[in-house]
Amino acid sequence: MFAKQCMLVQHVLIVIQLTCKRLMACVPSNFLFNGLHYLYVNYAQILYSYIV
Numbered sequence: 001m002f003a004k005q006c007m008l009v010q011h012v013l014i015v016i017q018l019t020c021k022r023l024m025a026c027v028p029s030n031f032l033f034n035g036l037h038y039l040y041v042n043y044a045q046i047l048y049s050y051i052v
Contacts, residue, residue, distance in 0.1 A: 005051050012047070016040055 020036050 009047050013044060
C-alpha cells in the first residue's frame, strides 16, 4: 500500500514538473517561474506530510 502511494506521488510530481517545463517554454517569465516553483515545493511538502 505504501509503495503504491509512493509511486503515485512520484508520478504526480513528474507530471507537475513536465507541466511546469511546458509552461516555462510558453511563458519565459521569472515571476511566473518563482510562483510555480513555490507552489510545486509546497504541494510536494503537503503530499509528503500527508503520506508520512
